[in-house]
Amino acid sequence: MTILVTGATGSVGRKVVDQLVARGVSDIRALTVNPAKAALPAGVVPVRGNLRRPETLGGAFDGVERIYLAPAPEVAGEVLALAAASGVRHVVDLSGEPDSWWGSVNNAVEDSGLAWTHLWPADFMENSTVWARQIRETGAVREPRPDMATAPVAMDDIAAVAATALLDDTHFGRAYPLAGPEVITRVEQVAHIADAIGREITFIxxxxxxxxxxxxxxxxxxxxxxxxxxLLGYSPPTDTLPITSVEDIVGRRAITFREWAKANAEQFIGGKPTPPTT
Known part of the structure:
Protein backbone atom coordinates (compact mmCIF):
# COMPACT_ATOMS: atom_id res chain seq x y z
CA MET A 1 0.00 0.00 0.00
CA THR A 2 1.45 3.34 -1.10
CA ILE A 3 0.68 6.41 1.03
CA LEU A 4 1.29 9.98 -0.10
CA VAL A 5 1.72 12.65 2.57
CA THR A 6 1.06 16.17 1.28
CA GLY A 7 2.65 19.10 3.02
CA ALA A 8 5.32 16.61 4.02
CA THR A 9 7.83 19.21 5.18
CA GLY A 10 5.18 21.28 6.98
CA SER A 11 4.45 21.38 10.68
CA VAL A 12 1.96 18.50 10.79
CA GLY A 13 2.79 16.70 7.53
CA ARG A 14 6.38 15.95 8.52
CA LYS A 15 5.16 14.49 11.79
CA VAL A 16 2.74 12.27 9.83
CA VAL A 17 5.71 10.98 7.84
CA ASP A 18 7.59 10.21 11.05
CA GLN A 19 4.57 8.47 12.58
CA LEU A 20 4.17 6.25 9.51
CA VAL A 21 7.87 5.38 9.55
CA ALA A 22 7.63 4.49 13.24
CA ARG A 23 4.78 2.11 12.40
CA GLY A 24 6.93 0.27 9.87
CA VAL A 25 5.27 1.56 6.70
CA SER A 26 7.69 0.97 3.85
CA ASP A 27 6.03 2.70 0.88
CA ILE A 28 5.71 6.37 1.79
CA ARG A 29 5.81 9.24 -0.67
CA ALA A 30 6.29 12.79 0.55
CA LEU A 31 5.05 15.76 -1.46
CA THR A 32 7.48 18.66 -1.14
CA VAL A 33 8.36 21.77 -3.10
CA ASN A 34 12.10 21.11 -2.79
CA PRO A 35 13.07 17.44 -2.43
CA ALA A 36 16.77 18.35 -2.12
CA LYS A 37 16.11 20.20 1.13
CA ALA A 38 13.38 17.96 2.52
CA ALA A 39 15.67 15.96 4.86
CA LEU A 40 13.22 13.06 4.92
CA PRO A 41 13.80 9.77 6.75
CA ALA A 42 15.61 7.02 4.88
CA GLY A 43 13.30 5.09 2.57
CA VAL A 44 10.73 7.88 2.17
CA VAL A 45 10.42 8.87 -1.49
CA PRO A 46 10.22 12.62 -2.12
CA VAL A 47 7.78 13.79 -4.80
CA ARG A 48 8.21 17.28 -6.20
CA GLY A 49 5.06 19.39 -6.20
CA ASN A 50 3.22 22.26 -4.54
CA LEU A 51 -0.16 21.39 -3.06
CA ARG A 52 -1.38 24.94 -3.63
CA ARG A 53 -0.44 24.74 -7.31
CA PRO A 54 -2.33 21.73 -8.67
CA GLU A 55 -0.67 22.12 -12.06
CA THR A 56 2.57 20.91 -10.43
CA LEU A 57 1.03 17.62 -9.26
CA GLY A 58 1.13 15.68 -12.50
CA GLY A 59 2.00 12.09 -11.64
CA ALA A 60 2.16 12.71 -7.90
CA PHE A 61 -0.81 10.43 -7.23
CA ASP A 62 0.12 7.62 -9.65
CA GLY A 63 -0.05 4.28 -7.83
CA VAL A 64 -1.07 5.94 -4.57
CA GLU A 65 -3.86 4.31 -2.56
CA ARG A 66 -4.16 6.68 0.39
CA ILE A 67 -3.24 10.28 1.10
CA TYR A 68 -2.86 12.60 4.03
CA LEU A 69 -4.27 15.93 2.85
CA ALA A 70 -2.91 19.10 4.42
CA PRO A 71 -5.40 21.99 4.49
CA ALA A 72 -5.36 24.04 1.29
CA PRO A 73 -8.93 25.36 1.09
CA GLU A 74 -8.53 27.34 -2.11
CA VAL A 75 -7.50 24.30 -4.21
CA ALA A 76 -8.80 21.29 -2.27
CA GLY A 77 -11.45 20.37 -4.83
CA GLU A 78 -9.01 20.48 -7.75
CA VAL A 79 -6.39 18.45 -5.88
CA LEU A 80 -8.92 15.82 -4.88
CA ALA A 81 -10.18 15.52 -8.46
CA LEU A 82 -6.62 14.71 -9.55
CA ALA A 83 -6.30 12.16 -6.74
CA ALA A 84 -9.58 10.46 -7.61
CA ALA A 85 -8.69 10.31 -11.31
CA SER A 86 -5.40 8.59 -10.41
CA GLY A 87 -7.09 5.86 -8.38
CA VAL A 88 -6.58 7.10 -4.82
CA ARG A 89 -9.01 5.29 -2.55
CA HIS A 90 -8.89 7.00 0.85
CA VAL A 91 -8.05 10.50 2.10
CA VAL A 92 -7.33 11.54 5.68
CA ASP A 93 -7.74 15.30 5.80
CA LEU A 94 -6.85 17.97 8.32
CA SER A 95 -9.87 20.23 8.24
CA GLY A 96 -12.70 21.39 10.46
CA GLU A 97 -16.45 21.38 10.93
CA PRO A 98 -18.30 22.46 7.76
CA ASP A 99 -18.91 25.99 9.08
CA SER A 100 -15.34 26.56 10.30
CA TRP A 101 -12.51 28.35 8.47
CA TRP A 102 -11.21 24.99 7.22
CA GLY A 103 -14.70 23.66 6.57
CA SER A 104 -14.37 24.00 2.81
CA VAL A 105 -11.68 21.30 2.90
CA ASN A 106 -14.06 19.00 4.76
CA ASN A 107 -16.79 19.64 2.18
CA ALA A 108 -14.48 19.18 -0.81
CA VAL A 109 -13.33 15.82 0.55
CA GLU A 110 -16.89 14.57 0.95
CA ASP A 111 -17.74 15.77 -2.55
CA SER A 112 -14.74 13.96 -4.06
CA GLY A 113 -16.26 10.47 -4.01
CA LEU A 114 -13.26 9.11 -2.09
CA ALA A 115 -13.45 7.27 1.19
CA TRP A 116 -12.55 9.79 3.89
CA THR A 117 -11.57 10.36 7.48
CA HIS A 118 -11.78 13.92 8.81
CA LEU A 119 -9.49 15.27 11.53
CA TRP A 120 -10.88 18.39 13.22
CA PRO A 121 -8.23 19.71 15.62
CA ALA A 122 -8.74 22.05 18.52
CA ASP A 123 -6.25 24.83 19.24
CA PHE A 124 -2.72 23.66 18.43
CA MET A 125 -0.31 23.77 21.36
CA GLU A 126 2.33 24.98 18.91
CA ASN A 127 0.34 28.16 18.30
CA SER A 128 1.53 29.37 21.70
CA THR A 129 4.96 29.96 20.13
CA VAL A 130 3.58 33.24 18.74
CA TRP A 131 4.20 34.48 22.31
CA ALA A 132 7.89 33.58 22.20
CA ARG A 133 9.25 36.90 20.99
CA GLN A 134 7.39 39.03 23.55
CA ILE A 135 8.28 36.57 26.31
CA ARG A 136 11.96 36.88 25.45
CA GLU A 137 11.88 40.66 25.03
CA THR A 138 9.40 41.76 27.71
CA GLY A 139 8.74 38.84 30.05
CA ALA A 140 5.03 39.19 29.39
CA VAL A 141 2.18 37.96 27.20
CA ARG A 142 -0.50 40.41 26.10
CA GLU A 143 -3.92 39.06 25.15
CA PRO A 144 -7.54 40.16 25.65
CA ARG A 145 -9.12 37.07 27.26
CA PRO A 146 -7.01 35.52 30.03
CA ASP A 147 -9.77 33.10 31.03
CA MET A 148 -10.54 31.82 27.53
CA ALA A 149 -10.25 28.05 27.86
CA THR A 150 -9.52 25.41 25.25
CA ALA A 151 -8.21 21.86 25.19
CA PRO A 152 -5.12 22.43 23.02
CA VAL A 153 -3.72 19.45 21.16
CA ALA A 154 -0.10 18.71 20.19
CA MET A 155 0.76 18.28 16.52
CA ASP A 156 2.47 14.99 17.40
CA ASP A 157 -0.89 13.67 18.59
CA ILE A 158 -2.68 14.89 15.46
CA ALA A 159 -0.07 13.11 13.36
CA ALA A 160 -0.42 9.92 15.38
CA VAL A 161 -4.18 9.92 14.76
CA ALA A 162 -3.61 10.60 11.04
CA ALA A 163 -1.20 7.66 10.74
CA THR A 164 -3.62 5.39 12.59
CA ALA A 165 -6.48 6.38 10.29
CA LEU A 166 -4.38 5.91 7.15
CA LEU A 167 -3.60 2.32 8.12
CA ASP A 168 -6.99 1.12 9.39
CA ASP A 169 -10.15 0.88 7.25
CA THR A 170 -12.39 1.04 10.33
CA HIS A 171 -11.89 4.81 10.32
CA PHE A 172 -13.57 5.28 6.93
CA GLY A 173 -16.42 7.79 7.09
CA ARG A 174 -15.51 9.09 10.53
CA ALA A 175 -14.98 12.69 11.62
CA TYR A 176 -12.74 13.03 14.66
CA PRO A 177 -12.67 16.22 16.73
CA LEU A 178 -9.19 16.17 18.26
CA ALA A 179 -8.35 17.85 21.54
CA GLY A 180 -5.83 17.58 24.31
CA PRO A 181 -6.40 15.79 27.61
CA GLU A 182 -7.31 18.90 29.62
CA VAL A 183 -9.16 22.17 29.35
CA ILE A 184 -6.88 25.06 30.34
CA THR A 185 -7.02 28.85 30.16
CA ARG A 186 -4.60 31.17 28.39
CA VAL A 187 -3.22 32.20 31.78
CA GLU A 188 -2.59 28.55 32.67
CA GLN A 189 -0.77 27.99 29.38
CA VAL A 190 1.52 30.92 30.14
CA ALA A 191 2.15 29.55 33.63
CA HIS A 192 3.22 26.18 32.19
CA ILE A 193 5.61 27.93 29.79
CA ALA A 194 7.06 29.96 32.66
CA ASP A 195 7.64 26.77 34.64
CA ALA A 196 9.26 25.11 31.62
CA ILE A 197 11.76 27.92 31.01
CA GLY A 198 12.31 28.78 34.67
CA ARG A 199 11.33 32.41 34.21
CA GLU A 200 8.46 34.50 35.51
CA ILE A 201 6.03 35.57 32.78
CA THR A 202 3.32 38.16 33.39
CA PHE A 203 -0.04 37.87 31.63
CA ILE A 204 -1.26 41.36 30.74
CA LEU A 231 -8.89 35.71 20.33
CA LEU A 232 -11.94 37.98 20.20
CA GLY A 233 -14.44 36.26 17.94
CA TYR A 234 -14.33 32.61 19.00
CA SER A 235 -15.95 30.93 21.99
CA PRO A 236 -14.60 27.38 22.35
CA PRO A 237 -17.26 24.78 23.35
CA THR A 238 -15.28 23.52 26.34
CA ASP A 239 -18.29 21.76 27.85
CA THR A 240 -18.42 19.31 24.94
CA LEU A 241 -14.76 18.94 23.96
CA PRO A 242 -13.89 15.26 23.35
CA ILE A 243 -10.78 15.46 25.49
CA THR A 244 -10.16 11.68 25.28
CA SER A 245 -10.31 11.53 21.48
CA VAL A 246 -6.58 10.96 20.93
CA GLU A 247 -6.45 8.24 23.57
CA ASP A 248 -9.55 6.56 22.12
CA ILE A 249 -8.02 6.35 18.63
CA VAL A 250 -4.30 5.88 19.26
CA GLY A 251 -4.50 3.91 22.50
CA ARG A 252 -2.37 6.18 24.69
CA ARG A 253 -2.97 9.36 26.65
CA ALA A 254 -2.57 12.58 24.74
CA ILE A 255 0.29 14.95 25.52
CA THR A 256 -0.53 17.58 28.17
CA PHE A 257 0.35 21.22 27.68
CA ARG A 258 2.77 21.06 30.60
CA GLU A 259 4.59 18.15 28.94
CA TRP A 260 4.63 19.89 25.59
CA ALA A 261 5.98 23.13 27.11
CA LYS A 262 8.84 21.32 28.83
CA ALA A 263 9.75 19.48 25.62
CA ASN A 264 9.67 22.73 23.61
CA ALA A 265 11.11 25.19 26.12
CA GLU A 266 13.91 26.16 23.75
CA GLN A 267 11.40 27.77 21.39
CA PHE A 268 10.59 30.33 24.09
CA ILE A 269 14.20 30.87 25.16
CA GLY A 270 15.79 31.50 21.82
CA GLY A 271 14.99 28.75 19.35
CA LYS A 272 13.08 29.03 16.11
CA PRO A 273 9.31 29.16 16.76
CA THR A 274 6.82 26.95 14.99
CA PRO A 275 4.98 28.98 12.30
CA PRO A 276 1.53 29.88 13.70
CA THR A 277 -1.38 27.86 12.37
CA THR A 278 -4.83 29.47 12.29
Whole structure:
Protein backbone atom coordinates (compact mmCIF):
# COMPACT_ATOMS: atom_id res chain seq x y z
CA MET A 1 0.00 0.00 0.00
CA THR A 2 1.45 3.34 -1.10
CA ILE A 3 0.68 6.41 1.03
CA LEU A 4 1.29 9.98 -0.10
CA VAL A 5 1.72 12.65 2.57
CA THR A 6 1.06 16.17 1.28
CA GLY A 7 2.65 19.10 3.02
CA ALA A 8 5.32 16.61 4.02
CA THR A 9 7.83 19.21 5.18
CA GLY A 10 5.18 21.28 6.98
CA SER A 11 4.45 21.38 10.68
CA VAL A 12 1.96 18.50 10.79
CA GLY A 13 2.79 16.70 7.53
CA ARG A 14 6.38 15.95 8.52
CA LYS A 15 5.16 14.49 11.79
CA VAL A 16 2.74 12.27 9.83
CA VAL A 17 5.71 10.98 7.84
CA ASP A 18 7.59 10.21 11.05
CA GLN A 19 4.57 8.47 12.58
CA LEU A 20 4.17 6.25 9.51
CA VAL A 21 7.87 5.38 9.55
CA ALA A 22 7.63 4.49 13.24
CA ARG A 23 4.78 2.11 12.40
CA GLY A 24 6.93 0.27 9.87
CA VAL A 25 5.27 1.56 6.70
CA SER A 26 7.69 0.97 3.85
CA ASP A 27 6.03 2.70 0.88
CA ILE A 28 5.71 6.37 1.79
CA ARG A 29 5.81 9.24 -0.67
CA ALA A 30 6.29 12.79 0.55
CA LEU A 31 5.05 15.76 -1.46
CA THR A 32 7.48 18.66 -1.14
CA VAL A 33 8.36 21.77 -3.10
CA ASN A 34 12.10 21.11 -2.79
CA PRO A 35 13.07 17.44 -2.43
CA ALA A 36 16.77 18.35 -2.12
CA LYS A 37 16.11 20.20 1.13
CA ALA A 38 13.38 17.96 2.52
CA ALA A 39 15.67 15.96 4.86
CA LEU A 40 13.22 13.06 4.92
CA PRO A 41 13.80 9.77 6.75
CA ALA A 42 15.61 7.02 4.88
CA GLY A 43 13.30 5.09 2.57
CA VAL A 44 10.73 7.88 2.17
CA VAL A 45 10.42 8.87 -1.49
CA PRO A 46 10.22 12.62 -2.12
CA VAL A 47 7.78 13.79 -4.80
CA ARG A 48 8.21 17.28 -6.20
CA GLY A 49 5.06 19.39 -6.20
CA ASN A 50 3.22 22.26 -4.54
CA LEU A 51 -0.16 21.39 -3.06
CA ARG A 52 -1.38 24.94 -3.63
CA ARG A 53 -0.44 24.74 -7.31
CA PRO A 54 -2.33 21.73 -8.67
CA GLU A 55 -0.67 22.12 -12.06
CA THR A 56 2.57 20.91 -10.43
CA LEU A 57 1.03 17.62 -9.26
CA GLY A 58 1.13 15.68 -12.50
CA GLY A 59 2.00 12.09 -11.64
CA ALA A 60 2.16 12.71 -7.90
CA PHE A 61 -0.81 10.43 -7.23
CA ASP A 62 0.12 7.62 -9.65
CA GLY A 63 -0.05 4.28 -7.83
CA VAL A 64 -1.07 5.94 -4.57
CA GLU A 65 -3.86 4.31 -2.56
CA ARG A 66 -4.16 6.68 0.39
CA ILE A 67 -3.24 10.28 1.10
CA TYR A 68 -2.86 12.60 4.03
CA LEU A 69 -4.27 15.93 2.85
CA ALA A 70 -2.91 19.10 4.42
CA PRO A 71 -5.40 21.99 4.49
CA ALA A 72 -5.36 24.04 1.29
CA PRO A 73 -8.93 25.36 1.09
CA GLU A 74 -8.53 27.34 -2.11
CA VAL A 75 -7.50 24.30 -4.21
CA ALA A 76 -8.80 21.29 -2.27
CA GLY A 77 -11.45 20.37 -4.83
CA GLU A 78 -9.01 20.48 -7.75
CA VAL A 79 -6.39 18.45 -5.88
CA LEU A 80 -8.92 15.82 -4.88
CA ALA A 81 -10.18 15.52 -8.46
CA LEU A 82 -6.62 14.71 -9.55
CA ALA A 83 -6.30 12.16 -6.74
CA ALA A 84 -9.58 10.46 -7.61
CA ALA A 85 -8.69 10.31 -11.31
CA SER A 86 -5.40 8.59 -10.41
CA GLY A 87 -7.09 5.86 -8.38
CA VAL A 88 -6.58 7.10 -4.82
CA ARG A 89 -9.01 5.29 -2.55
CA HIS A 90 -8.89 7.00 0.85
CA VAL A 91 -8.05 10.50 2.10
CA VAL A 92 -7.33 11.54 5.68
CA ASP A 93 -7.74 15.30 5.80
CA LEU A 94 -6.85 17.97 8.32
CA SER A 95 -9.87 20.23 8.24
CA GLY A 96 -12.70 21.39 10.46
CA GLU A 97 -16.45 21.38 10.93
CA PRO A 98 -18.30 22.46 7.76
CA ASP A 99 -18.91 25.99 9.08
CA SER A 100 -15.34 26.56 10.30
CA TRP A 101 -12.51 28.35 8.47
CA TRP A 102 -11.21 24.99 7.22
CA GLY A 103 -14.70 23.66 6.57
CA SER A 104 -14.37 24.00 2.81
CA VAL A 105 -11.68 21.30 2.90
CA ASN A 106 -14.06 19.00 4.76
CA ASN A 107 -16.79 19.64 2.18
CA ALA A 108 -14.48 19.18 -0.81
CA VAL A 109 -13.33 15.82 0.55
CA GLU A 110 -16.89 14.57 0.95
CA ASP A 111 -17.74 15.77 -2.55
CA SER A 112 -14.74 13.96 -4.06
CA GLY A 113 -16.26 10.47 -4.01
CA LEU A 114 -13.26 9.11 -2.09
CA ALA A 115 -13.45 7.27 1.19
CA TRP A 116 -12.55 9.79 3.89
CA THR A 117 -11.57 10.36 7.48
CA HIS A 118 -11.78 13.92 8.81
CA LEU A 119 -9.49 15.27 11.53
CA TRP A 120 -10.88 18.39 13.22
CA PRO A 121 -8.23 19.71 15.62
CA ALA A 122 -8.74 22.05 18.52
CA ASP A 123 -6.25 24.83 19.24
CA PHE A 124 -2.72 23.66 18.43
CA MET A 125 -0.31 23.77 21.36
CA GLU A 126 2.33 24.98 18.91
CA ASN A 127 0.34 28.16 18.30
CA SER A 128 1.53 29.37 21.70
CA THR A 129 4.96 29.96 20.13
CA VAL A 130 3.58 33.24 18.74
CA TRP A 131 4.20 34.48 22.31
CA ALA A 132 7.89 33.58 22.20
CA ARG A 133 9.25 36.90 20.99
CA GLN A 134 7.39 39.03 23.55
CA ILE A 135 8.28 36.57 26.31
CA ARG A 136 11.96 36.88 25.45
CA GLU A 137 11.88 40.66 25.03
CA THR A 138 9.40 41.76 27.71
CA GLY A 139 8.74 38.84 30.05
CA ALA A 140 5.03 39.19 29.39
CA VAL A 141 2.18 37.96 27.20
CA ARG A 142 -0.50 40.41 26.10
CA GLU A 143 -3.92 39.06 25.15
CA PRO A 144 -7.54 40.16 25.65
CA ARG A 145 -9.12 37.07 27.26
CA PRO A 146 -7.01 35.52 30.03
CA ASP A 147 -9.77 33.10 31.03
CA MET A 148 -10.54 31.82 27.53
CA ALA A 149 -10.25 28.05 27.86
CA THR A 150 -9.52 25.41 25.25
CA ALA A 151 -8.21 21.86 25.19
CA PRO A 152 -5.12 22.43 23.02
CA VAL A 153 -3.72 19.45 21.16
CA ALA A 154 -0.10 18.71 20.19
CA MET A 155 0.76 18.28 16.52
CA ASP A 156 2.47 14.99 17.40
CA ASP A 157 -0.89 13.67 18.59
CA ILE A 158 -2.68 14.89 15.46
CA ALA A 159 -0.07 13.11 13.36
CA ALA A 160 -0.42 9.92 15.38
CA VAL A 161 -4.18 9.92 14.76
CA ALA A 162 -3.61 10.60 11.04
CA ALA A 163 -1.20 7.66 10.74
CA THR A 164 -3.62 5.39 12.59
CA ALA A 165 -6.48 6.38 10.29
CA LEU A 166 -4.38 5.91 7.15
CA LEU A 167 -3.60 2.32 8.12
CA ASP A 168 -6.99 1.12 9.39
CA ASP A 169 -10.15 0.88 7.25
CA THR A 170 -12.39 1.04 10.33
CA HIS A 171 -11.89 4.81 10.32
CA PHE A 172 -13.57 5.28 6.93
CA GLY A 173 -16.42 7.79 7.09
CA ARG A 174 -15.51 9.09 10.53
CA ALA A 175 -14.98 12.69 11.62
CA TYR A 176 -12.74 13.03 14.66
CA PRO A 177 -12.67 16.22 16.73
CA LEU A 178 -9.19 16.17 18.26
CA ALA A 179 -8.35 17.85 21.54
CA GLY A 180 -5.83 17.58 24.31
CA PRO A 181 -6.40 15.79 27.61
CA GLU A 182 -7.31 18.90 29.62
CA VAL A 183 -9.16 22.17 29.35
CA ILE A 184 -6.88 25.06 30.34
CA THR A 185 -7.02 28.85 30.16
CA ARG A 186 -4.60 31.17 28.39
CA VAL A 187 -3.22 32.20 31.78
CA GLU A 188 -2.59 28.55 32.67
CA GLN A 189 -0.77 27.99 29.38
CA VAL A 190 1.52 30.92 30.14
CA ALA A 191 2.15 29.55 33.63
CA HIS A 192 3.22 26.18 32.19
CA ILE A 193 5.61 27.93 29.79
CA ALA A 194 7.06 29.96 32.66
CA ASP A 195 7.64 26.77 34.64
CA ALA A 196 9.26 25.11 31.62
CA ILE A 197 11.76 27.92 31.01
CA GLY A 198 12.31 28.78 34.67
CA ARG A 199 11.33 32.41 34.21
CA GLU A 200 8.46 34.50 35.51
CA ILE A 201 6.03 35.57 32.78
CA THR A 202 3.32 38.16 33.39
CA PHE A 203 -0.04 37.87 31.63
CA ILE A 204 -1.26 41.36 30.74
CA UNK A 205 -4.91 41.66 29.74
CA UNK A 206 -4.79 43.93 26.69
CA UNK A 207 -7.20 45.56 24.27
CA UNK A 208 -7.36 44.78 20.55
CA UNK A 209 -4.79 47.37 19.49
CA UNK A 210 -2.22 46.39 22.13
CA UNK A 211 -2.69 42.70 21.34
CA UNK A 212 -2.13 43.27 17.63
CA UNK A 213 0.98 45.33 18.37
CA UNK A 214 2.38 42.57 20.60
CA UNK A 215 1.70 39.74 18.15
CA UNK A 216 2.48 41.45 14.83
CA UNK A 217 6.27 40.92 14.98
CA UNK A 218 5.63 37.15 15.13
CA UNK A 219 2.50 36.78 13.01
CA UNK A 220 2.87 39.47 10.38
CA UNK A 221 -0.07 39.94 8.02
CA UNK A 222 -2.14 37.25 9.77
CA UNK A 223 -2.23 39.16 13.07
CA UNK A 224 -5.47 41.10 12.71
CA UNK A 225 -7.35 38.07 11.39
CA UNK A 226 -6.08 35.97 14.30
CA UNK A 227 -6.97 38.56 16.95
CA UNK A 228 -10.43 39.29 15.52
CA UNK A 229 -11.47 35.74 14.66
CA UNK A 230 -9.73 33.62 17.28
CA LEU A 231 -8.89 35.71 20.33
CA LEU A 232 -11.94 37.98 20.20
CA GLY A 233 -14.44 36.26 17.94
CA TYR A 234 -14.33 32.61 19.00
CA SER A 235 -15.95 30.93 21.99
CA PRO A 236 -14.60 27.38 22.35
CA PRO A 237 -17.26 24.78 23.35
CA THR A 238 -15.28 23.52 26.34
CA ASP A 239 -18.29 21.76 27.85
CA THR A 240 -18.42 19.31 24.94
CA LEU A 241 -14.76 18.94 23.96
CA PRO A 242 -13.89 15.26 23.35
CA ILE A 243 -10.78 15.46 25.49
CA THR A 244 -10.16 11.68 25.28
CA SER A 245 -10.31 11.53 21.48
CA VAL A 246 -6.58 10.96 20.93
CA GLU A 247 -6.45 8.24 23.57
CA ASP A 248 -9.55 6.56 22.12
CA ILE A 249 -8.02 6.35 18.63
CA VAL A 250 -4.30 5.88 19.26
CA GLY A 251 -4.50 3.91 22.50
CA ARG A 252 -2.37 6.18 24.69
CA ARG A 253 -2.97 9.36 26.65
CA ALA A 254 -2.57 12.58 24.74
CA ILE A 255 0.29 14.95 25.52
CA THR A 256 -0.53 17.58 28.17
CA PHE A 257 0.35 21.22 27.68
CA ARG A 258 2.77 21.06 30.60
CA GLU A 259 4.59 18.15 28.94
CA TRP A 260 4.63 19.89 25.59
CA ALA A 261 5.98 23.13 27.11
CA LYS A 262 8.84 21.32 28.83
CA ALA A 263 9.75 19.48 25.62
CA ASN A 264 9.67 22.73 23.61
CA ALA A 265 11.11 25.19 26.12
CA GLU A 266 13.91 26.16 23.75
CA GLN A 267 11.40 27.77 21.39
CA PHE A 268 10.59 30.33 24.09
CA ILE A 269 14.20 30.87 25.16
CA GLY A 270 15.79 31.50 21.82
CA GLY A 271 14.99 28.75 19.35
CA LYS A 272 13.08 29.03 16.11
CA PRO A 273 9.31 29.16 16.76
CA THR A 274 6.82 26.95 14.99
CA PRO A 275 4.98 28.98 12.30
CA PRO A 276 1.53 29.88 13.70
CA THR A 277 -1.38 27.86 12.37
CA THR A 278 -4.83 29.47 12.29
Missing amino acids: ESDRAATIAALAPSMGENTEWFVDNV
